[in-house]
Amino acid sequence: MTLDEIKRHIEQHLPDVALKPVRESLLVENAADLTRVVEFLKDDGVLQLNYLSSVTGVDYLTFLECVYHFYSVENKTYSLQLRVRVDRDDPHIPSLVPIFRGAEFQEREAYDMYGIQFDGHPDLRRILMWDGFAGHPMRKDYQQEDSEVLDGDDIEWLRKHDVSVSEEHIKMAESLRTGGESEETQSEQAEA
Amino acid sequence: MFFGWGILRGMNITLMNFFRSYTRKRGSGEIGALTTVQYPEERLPVKEKFRNFPFLIYDDKPEDLRCVACDICAQDCPPRCIYIVKDTDEAGKPMKKPAVFDIDFTVCMNCGICEEVCPFDAIFMDHEFEIADADRHDKLLYHRDDLLKTNEHFHKIRPNDGREVDARLAEAKEAKAKKDEARQKAAEAKAAAKAKAEAEQAKEGEPPEEKKETDAQ
Amino acid sequence: MFEKLRVKTKVIDSGASGLDTQTLEVNVGPQHPSTHGVFRMTMVLDGEVVKSLRPVMGYLHRNHEQIAENITYSASMPYTDRLDYFNSMSNNQAWAMTVEQLAEVEIPDRAEYIRVIMSELTRLVNHVSVIGFLLNDMGAFFTPTLFAFREREKILDVFEAVSGSRMMCNYLRFGGVNRDLTDEQLGQIKVIVADFPAFLDEFETLLAQNEIVCMRTQNVGVLPAELAINASVTGPMLRASGVNYDIRKVDQYSVYDRFEFKIPLGEKGDVYDRYYVRMLEMRESLKILNQALEQIEPGPFMAPKVPACLKNPRNFKPPVGEAYCRIEAPKGELGFYVVSDGSKEPWRYHVRAPSFINLTVLEAMCIGYKLADAIVILGSIDIVLGEVDR
Numbered sequence: 144m145t146l147d148e149i150k151r152h153i154e155q156h157l158p159d160v161a162l163k164p165v166r167e168s169l170l171v172e173n174a175a176d177l178t179r180v181v182e183f184l185k186d187d188g189v190l191q192l193n194y195l196s197s198v199t200g201v202d203y204l205t206f207l208e209c210v211y212h213f214y215s216v217e218n219k220t221y222s223l224q225l226r227v228r229v230d231r232d233d234p235h236i237p238s239l240v241p242i243f244r245g246a247e248f249q250e251r252e253a254y255d256m257y258g259i260q261f262d263g264h265p266d267l268r269r270i271l272m273w274d275g276f277a278g279h280p281m282r283k284d285y286q287q288e289d290s291e292v293l294d295g296d297d298i299e300w301l302r303k304h305d306v307s308v309s310e311e312h313i314k315m316a317e318s319l320r321t322g323g324e325s326e327e328t329q330s331e332q333a334e335a
Numbered sequence: 336m337f338f339g340w341g342i343l344r345g346m347n348i349t350l351m352n353f354f355r356s357y358t359r360k361r362g363s364g365e366i367g368a369l370t371t372v373q374y375p376e377e378r379l380p381v382k383e384k385f386r387n388f389p390f391l392i393y394d395d396k397p398e399d400l401r402c403v404a405c406d407i408c409a410q411d412c413p414p415r416c417i418y419i420v421k422d423t424d425e426a427g428k429p430m431k432k433p434a435v436f437d438i439d440f441t442v443c444m445n446c447g448i449c450e451e452v453c454p455f456d457a458i459f460m461d462h463e464f465e466i467a468d469a470d471r472h473d474k475l476l477y478h479r480d481d482l483l484k485t486n487e488h489f490h491k492i493r494p495n496d497g498r499e500v501d502a503r504l505a506e507a508k509e510a511k512a513k514k515d516e517a518r519q520k521a522a523e524a525k526a527a528a529k530a531k532a533e534a535e536q537a538k539e540g541e542p543p544e545e546k547k548e549t550d551a552q
Numbered sequence: 553m554f555e556k557l558r559v560k561t562k563v564i565d566s567g568a569s570g571l572d573t574q575t576l577e578v579n580v581g582p583q584h585p586s587t588h589g590v591f592r593m594t595m596v597l598d599g600e601v602v603k604s605l606r607p608v609m610g611y612l613h614r615n616h617e618q619i620a621e622n623i624t625y626s627a628s629m630p631y632t633d634r635l636d637y638f639n640s641m642s643n644n645q646a647w648a649m650t651v652e653q654l655a656e657v658e659i660p661d662r663a664e665y666i667r668v669i670m671s672e673l674t675r676l677v678n679h680v681s682v683i684g685f686l687l688n689d690m691g692a693f694f695t696p697t698l699f700a701f702r703e704r705e706k707i708l709d710v711f712e713a714v715s716g717s718r719m720m721c722n723y724l725r726f727g728g729v730n731r732d733l734t735d736e737q738l739g740q741i742k743v744i745v746a747d748f749p750a751f752l753d754e755f756e757t758l759l760a761q762n763e764i765v766c767m768r769t770q771n772v773g774v775l776p777a778e779l780a781i782n783a784s785v786t787g788p789m790l791r792a793s794g795v796n797y798d799i800r801k802v803d804q805y806s807v808y809d810r811f812e813f814k815i816p817l818g819e820k821g822d823v824y825d826r827y828y829v830r831m832l833e834m835r836e837s838l839k840i841l842n843q844a845l846e847q848i849e850p851g852p853f854m855a856p857k858v859p860a861c862l863k864n865p866r867n868f869k870p871p872v873g874e875a876y877c878r879i880e881a882p883k884g885e886l887g888f889y890v891v892s893d894g895s896k897e898p899w900r901y902h903v904r905a906p907s908f909i910n911l912t913v914l915e916a917m918c919i920g921y922k923l924a925d926a927i928v929i930l931g932s933i934d935i936v937l938g939e940v941d942r
Contacts, residue, residue: 166873166874167874193781193782194781194784194797195784196784196878196885196887196904197876197887197889197902197904199889199900199902199904201891201899201900201902202900210889212876212887212889214802216781216795216797219797219802224876243782243783243784244779244782244783244784244912244913245782245783245784245785245909245912246784247912248908248909248911248912249908249909256617269610270609270610271609271610271613271941271942272610272613273610280615280618281617281618300472338763339763340761340763341760341761341762341763341765341766342762342763342764344757344758344761344762345757345758345759345762348754348757348758349695349758352699365747366702366747366750366751366754370702370705382709382712382713384712384713384714384715384716384731385712385716385717386716386717411624411626411627412627413623413627413628413630413631444630444720445717445720446629446630446720446722447716447722448626448627448630448722451730460716
């Protein structure tokens with residue numbers, strides 16, 4: 144079945160859902176419709192897309208997106224890719240865990256890496272990063288750890304090998320040693 | 336069968352392997368033969384394609400290293416462990432040699448991509464793997480002079496590749512020499528033709544004076 | 553057959569008998585010899601019986617996906633070796649196929665056959681090691697594992713001769729393979745494939761009818777088929793529950809449509825079925841290898857029109873678009889999702905790791921069984937932490 148046929152079939156049964164073909168996938172324009180569409184895909188006698196293969200979060204700079212890949216165990220000839228777009232500041236997508244249990248860990252990973260809130264997920268917490276971690280690392284605007292910041296041991300090694308260290312670096316190292324907030328805010332304050 | 340028959344059959348297999356370790360020849364690949372090698376007293380021969388850390392190659396003298404500091408391996412290295420600085424002569428003009436060529440062996444992941452992308456056959460993967468050290472910073476950061484090894488070393492560890500690389504370089508040298516020769520000949524022919532054309536032109540233009548000149552010549 | 557002999561667990565109900573009991577929360581891992589890596593399970597135990605189980609992962613998170621967003625496509629190839637570090641050739645194949653789908657590159661036949669041979673050898677390596685580790689977890693301390701490793705060493709010697717490294721092979725490239733297989737190396741592979749069935753017979757005799765193994769694995773960790781499909785379980789675990797889904801037959805990627813092989817299915821979905829399905833899959837892999845070694849013919853091993861990829865990978869810029877490609881890795885469905893924005897680095901790179909997703913059902917399978925059974929069930933899921941945490 145081609146993408147157009149699948150789209151028409153879904154629109155026949157769910158006429159109020161807005162779908163748009165984007166590259167080789169269907170974009171569900173309203174994120175709140177997602178659970179209805181997915182339930183239909185799973186229970187429909189014709190499509191029988193009952194195997195959710197992958198849930199991925201993607202960051203396009205103006206919005207966040209979540210991509211789903213569906214396959215069918217009975218009809219092995221076609222597959223379907225769905226997308227949902229949300230804005231970056233308050234991303235909420237209904238969770239697919241009540242329908243597909245396989246989405247549990249993958250949605251937790253999308254939350255951990257991108258900050259997408261999945262409403263209805265039974266246990267939404269960080270999975271790959273440790274529990275006290277602040278921030279969502281895979282976002283494109285995530286400030287990575289500054290490799291320009293040296294600490295006391297590095298400065299000592301450089302001095303031993305006759306490399307001059309600038310005053311700025313020495314000050315930053317001192318502030319790291321005396322403690323305070325995270326390294327990132329320290330270095331940002333020092334550079335500002 | 337009785338309870339325990341499966342366990343006895345399994346134990347029989349273990350027993351057969353135990354006896355076979357004495358009767359079957361070591362390293363023959365048959366089931367039951369011993370395969371353990373008592374390292375470091377015995378060592379298995381290293382295969383030719385085995386890739387471990389990289390080394391730079393030179394032909395006759397260490398100053399004639401093949402590397403021209405083009406920076407391609409440094410840009411293609413996945414963990415970015417190579418650091419190159421081009422050498423400059425007295426006038427400040429960049430030369431085709433590296434002044435600094437550092438590889439951090441604590442970062443290098445032995446992928447071999449630097450060898451594949453080098454267009455000058457200057458860097459290859461060595462077979463040395465016993466280079467562990469207690470100091471993480473000094474000893475495992477290799478500089479240009481630590482990395483230089485001869486072409487003979489390359490032939491010793493990788494004879495097939497050595498022959499191939501030498502053949503390729505010889506071919507390239509020959510082709511270049513032929514091209515240079517052809518260009519030289521073409522330039523000479525052109526110069527001769529030009530001189531001849533000028534002489535004829537001069538002859539046609541002013542016959543009496545020319546004749547005098549040619550007589551003088 | 554031995555179910556009658558299995559001693560049934562009698563859980564003492566604290567209210568009824570008048571004993572004042574408490575549950576105990578125990579951490580299994582992350583440093584534990586049986587958890588196949590740095591993996592932690594937080595279990596709530598009532599005596600020895602598991603009441604609830606929470607897997608905690610992320611101890612080996614190396615940020616592979618973000619690294620791949622900052623380096624070129626070819627430079628990601630050695631990093632994919634390190635995802636599922638037992639089966640590096642399969643990971644390479646999945647990544648190579650994804651980029652070839654994105655950039656629409658055709659691969660010559662000989663390269664496809666070489667890839668299939670390497671994948672099936674990897675499947676042999678993986679299944680034989682997993683069965684060895686499963687028995688390790690059960691207490692047969694290392695004897696079956698070392699028998700398995702003896703055969704694995706022969707295959708790793710072939711990998712070293714072909715690609716330069718035993719485990720982190722970095723052998724496949726976009727458009728084909730790195731170097732050709734010489735006739736000598738093909739001969740080595742033929743010898744291995746000829747000797748393997750005898751070893752498999754012995755391995756099976758060692759373990760399949762063993763009463764202790766049967767008592768500890770039959771009817772333990774049963775996974776019903778509907779739950780398996782719903783939880784996106786793939787690989788031998790899915791097939792042991794009776795679901796006929798093998799991506800080599802479904803998608804028929806590479807040249808798998810030219811080989812005849814069967815898909816072994818289990819009945820009950822317990823640990824014994826998963827172990828036996830892997831045993832039978834090894835025999836099917838040997839059939840594929842025999843056919844591939846007969847059908848392979850001399851030819852080019854790299855696509856002639858690869859777009860500027862071999863000699864300067866830093867200039868390889870695939871067209872704008874995305875691709876999702878999946879293969880039947882030994883552990884399940886390994887998929888790569890890549891979004892390209894036309895530059896030389898991917899915009900988004902995601903790995904659909906089978907071990908990560910197969911762990912969803914760990915809790916459902918372990919509840920009601922003892923702690924020792926939970927270790928055996930974890931061993932039968934066949935995880936490797938490089939993939940779980942990326």
